[in-house]
Amino acid sequence: MPASKLYAGGKLRELRLRLDMPQKAFAGRLGISLPYLSQIENNHRPVPAGLVLALAREFGFDVNELSAGEPDRVVADLREVLADPVFADTPVPDADLGLMAANAPALAHALLSLHRTYRQTTERLASLDEALGREGSGVAPLPWEEVRDFFHYCDNYVDAVDRAAERFAAAAGLDGEGRLARLADWLAERHGVTVIRHRDGPLRAFDRSARTLSLSRRASPESQAFALAHQVALLDHGDLLDATLDFARFRTEDARDICKIGLANYFAGAALLPYRAFLAAADETRHDLDRLADRFEASLEQVAHRLSTLQRAGARGIPFFFVRVDQAGTITKRHSATRLQFARFGGACPLWNVHQAFEQPGRFLRQLAETPDGVRYLCLARDISKPGHAFRAPMRRYAIGLGCEIRHADRLVYADGLDLGAPDAFEPIGVSCRICERRDCHQRSVPPMERNLQIDHDRRDIVPYRIA
Template sequence: MPSQKLYAGVKLREIRGRLSLTQKAFADKLGVSLPYLNQMENNHRPVSAGVVLALAQEFGLDVTELTVGESERLVSDMREALADPVFTSGQPPLADLRLAASNAPALARAFLDLHRAYRQTHERLASLDEALGREGASLKPSPWEEVRDFFHYCDNYLDAVDRAAEHFAMPGGNRKDVTILAEDLFHRLGISLHFSDNSGLRRYDPATRRLEVSARASGPTKRFQLLHQVALIAHNDLLEATLDLARFSTPEAREIAKIGLANYFAGAALLPYRAFLQAAKDTRHDLERLADLFGASIEQVAHRLSTLQRPGAKGIPFFFVRVDQAGTITKRHSATRLQFARFGGACPLWNMHRAFETPGQFLRQLAETPDGVRYLCLARDVSKPAGAFLAPVRRYAIGLGCEVQHAAEMVYADGLDLKGRFEPIGISCRICERPTCHQRSVPPLERRLRVNPDRRDVLPYEIAG
């Protein structure tokens, strides 16, 4: 597949602004003329290899900042939105979407907000009259969706929170037992800690300064809940400052986001960045060994691997996803070119869906997306027993994957033929371009159909080219 030209004007302007340099000074340091830099910043020219090299040498820039990030997520989200039947006049070429995401990201986000409002109007017809009848009423994204998009476009990495968690877990630069650190902190603050069978997972009473954590929860869950409370009590100012910058539209979204930030802190403290990144490299990303080394769960380890995007010290770009038994995506993040559908379930050809059939086992898959990018995919069930007879079991499966050029750094690639057959997978059926997929559930909305009642194949229609 031919290499794609790199247009990164918005990112170049962000870097120049971060360095407080004029265009002339920035051009001089990059060894290019002022007009040439101006053309690159306005996406009239691609970023040259010489400029990429100069950015790395002159400023120590992690050049992956130019190629992976918000732009690819915007393109994926716009493609999915434009597949909606409301757009009947044809779909813009992929090149136009990439240009919009690179040149006018604010406009692209505004378009996505508008489409989301339309979807909610369409899906809430039962309450639309009431909503429109109220003075000043407006249809806004649900608090949950707003928070999900906040983390999505932050690349699921929050530097200030991540570093605060690392500092807590590694005082003096040495990793300590986070349970002991949390208990010591609570003792200093006059908070009594109790492990109870009747507290849910966690319950804190600010009036009595009593913290209860489930005695029946697993070790990783107990540690995570203790660290979550550490974030809320000892780092509340940091969480509130981060929420102020995010400017959520409703109090409900802000409160949901605060829980998300505390969860982020807990995961980053349980698996502190530098120590975890080094251990991941040393074990070749063996999830079971990492879980044992850090007292974490398989899911916590897999999720953390997908957040190792600290500038200047990035890990392998992973995607991470969790699905329930109905195939609904309940967690999603991608630092790769693969982006997940915002609505609906994941592609049925992914090995995640088969993980429920083989509990306790890792499934490996070599997969290729319609754009020709190849991935090593890993899947495993992460069912969560409730700890009592007849109590309901929460059943999930997780998927973790990276582009195949990183596969040699994964223990799970051993024994696989990385030059052999790769299974075709997609994002979701309604935007998938594959014409002959045997698992297709609905026709692609971007393509015309041919229907012949006298002929029947796997699908009851043919997808026109």
């Protein structure tokens, strides 16, 4: 089968603008004509292999960036937005969405932002109507979605913060046992902060005037280490976090403040699981989450989340998707470096094994799955319980999902014993019912928004309609 042609004009144009070079000078460095460069930047021609090599030679460009997954994410988000009934009279083919994501990414993001604002306004109006008759109603604030989109579109990898965390881990000696003591010593020696532990109160509390950092004894050792590394991020690298936030240009202070917590958390995870050491260990153990958690004194959730962030230019890991859901099926964390993109609104597909994890606690569940676009995945799921440490204290229960495309499965220990070549071994899953095109799904909860329905009063099947 011939290799597919690479159309990456947007990435090429982005590189040229980042270098602040006019088209003529850029074309000259690459040894091509100005009209030819213009055709490539407008995706009228594919990027030839010779030009890829020239990019690497002349500008040290990581060629993996040419096939990075942002256009796929944008197309998936646009497809979901256009499934809204407000666009019912204007169907847009996927080919047009691909062109928009590749050639006009700024316009695509503007459309996504516009729809998000429309949706928020609609929800607030509905909430206001409800509040007239009943107190206590409300909607999710926009700042959380803004922050989610920030991490979503930077591929869940923030290079400057990741590298700073890796340097800190080496300087603080976090590569062996006794990390809690080393982190506490760092805070004491560099910032005069004393770490104390209490039985009641918040998981982490920093008193700036007293220079004390209180940690809850109820938290696990890995959570305590994460909290200490989080505080290091705020005290040692506040300027770096603020510069990253300036670059993000959030519309509200709430979004900025929320994202600062997210960046400090990112630093903490990257410090406890340093990039190069963790990537090497992941390859060595064939991505065995239990062994990685034991080696780095981390939780399974921390390890799974970290695997989904290994997207450093020139040293990329396997592209994973990572998701965390609660018992109601609500997605509380989501990221995908694969072609599988999660629904922005609503829950995940009920046929996905992540929902079954609550029924079989303490076990990794494996699933071979195929999405409507024909892409096949190896999916893992595991329940994660967070105890309350008291008889009447509530236990928080989540399930995490981690997976990759089947072409990477041989690098995972979890693929052992599975028949990856059997077509009937792959279960059909979707993204969410509202945009799923499958016509014969026995678990469909709502009809797809962009398909006409056929209602037959004399016939009833699993669902009371047929999808045209």
